[in-house]
Amino acid sequence: MPNGRSGRIVRSAAALSLLSVAALPTVLEVASPPPFGTIGAPAPSPDRALPLHGTGGAAPRSPQPAPTVDIRRTGDPADRITLVLIGDGYTADQQELFQEQADRAWHALMEIEPFRSYQGYFNIRRVDVVSPVAGIAESEGQSHRTGTPLGMHFWCDGTARLLCADEPTTARYAGNGDGPQYVIALANSSEYGGAGGTAVTTLAGGSPDAGRIIQHEIGHTVGDLGDEYDSAPDDADYPNLSTVNADEMARTRVKWWRWLGAESPDGGGTVGAYRSANGIYRPTVDSVMRTLGGSYNLPSREAILEQIYRRVGPMDPPEPAAGTVAGRPRLHVRPLPLAGDRQLDVVWKVDGVLTTPQGADPTWLDTSLLQIPSGKDVKVTATVRDTTDWVRDEAFREQRMTRTVTWTLKG
Known part of the structure; x- marks a missing residue:
């Protein structure tokens, strides 16, 4: 299951201006990864620290049997990390739509480093959950109990773009794999929204930005990364955030001190300590944890790889x-x-x-x-x-x- 600090769960929901997303390939081979896409970078808005989202006191939903499909298997699940893709708000007639959106999401994830190079460390599994109703709760005044199996809805905890799921029910649909796994829930919605860093990573499957959303949100979930944008909470308890500047970092050998002065992979300068408006330092001028469509900076890549290797061996x-x-x-x-x-x-x-x-x-x-x-x-x-x-x-x-x-x- 996804990592996270004990007693502290963070979700990300960036309300972004929308740009078109280039179509992704339908086939991805381990030996021949797709090229990086060139995607513009809209401006982000804040995260919120939230408790695990459950049923709000209601009785847990009872999952009905749902077909499970191994989309991509690179090895024994006991020796790989499995990404489990689950949809909510897709009726029986919309299962093909869900499957297409699920494919676009995991392809997009495997376009960005380090996931691109390490895609052989992941299996991909899809759970085809049929909903009795199409779509999810999208408006502030709409009831969160729309009758969808996973109970996905926007306006989670009063935040418009924060997309939540009934996590205990979603986990039951995902099942217990033979090895580590991360659950990704796609909502049948074209609105912008998502969440990362908890037991279920979410995104709006029909959003034009869905591919870039999953790249950002999975950084929270897999890498335990924090948001680097100016209005993010002033919480530096993440591998890519710091309360000290570069000189103090080098002197005390904390955070990303080993990377200071290294060239950023996106050509945006060198790794240092760049202060955001919230007073917290970030490693580079920009990254996918600051604006969608970017790259993970070097300290974030290392953090992601370390979390991967904590779950599987070489x-x-x-x-x-x-x-x-x-x-x-x-x-x-x-x-x-x-x-x-x-x-x-x-x-x-x-x-x-x-x-x-x-x-x-x-x-x-x-x-x-x-x-x-x-x-x-x-x-x-x-x-x-x-x-x-x-x-x-x-x-x-x-x-x-x-x-x-x-x-x-x-x-």
Whole structure:
């Protein structure tokens, strides 16, 4: 389930001027990610700190059975993060509409780094919930109990663009996966709205800005990121917000001190400490956590990757299983795949001595080709490491982004 601080949940709902969103591809391959889109950046408005949204004292809704579809499976769900897409306010005749909007949403998420490069770490699952009525509650005076299965509605806690769902019911529809998962609820609405940072990330599936909304909101949910815009709450308890300037950050080695002076990935200058009108410092002049259509700045990318690696490791189980093996088998490690040319590093050692695999694929080692004296037991290790320069915390890299497996070959 999504991360979040104990006793403290934050939702984001930015009321933005709308710009058209370019059509996204309908097929996304791990080996050939789509190019970045060029999208304009409207101006944002504030978040609010809210409690978990439930049923408001009403009895919990009873989910009816709903078809579940594995849209994209990159590996065993126990070893991947699953994004669960659920719709609300889509009738039986509108299920195709929901499916199209759900596809656009997750494609948009996989367009932005670091999700683009690390899309192989995610499975995508869709739950086709049929609503007896079309649409959701959109106006301030409209009842929140519209009869939709997830009870999604705008004007959550009095904020026009804040889009809430009945979280306990939504969680029951999503089900318990075999591994970590994030639930994304799409409302059948063309209004602008969404929320992130709680158990259910929400967006208006029919909004022209839906793709950019999910890029922003998932930053809250997966990366535990705060909003960087001027009118955001003056709360710096996030990896991308600070109460101290760059000099103090460097001196005390807090927050994103490792990134100070690094070039911003969007070409907007260097990472520093830029003060917003609310008195809180942010890492760059602009980012997707400040304006829609931008990029995650470098400290935010690192925060997202760290949260991903807290949930999954860098490799799938090896073949054969680690431990004592007979004979001289071919050993295979299975690093999680990255989209693009860079892949995770694999280093082999035989009795502590570096060994180069014989073939072009570094994930295999044919031990029958090793010069091993007859009758001698030999220890073979393979270390898989993510060497991305998007992470500068080397202690974290060693602890979470590196795995070593060991086989003992019996002589």
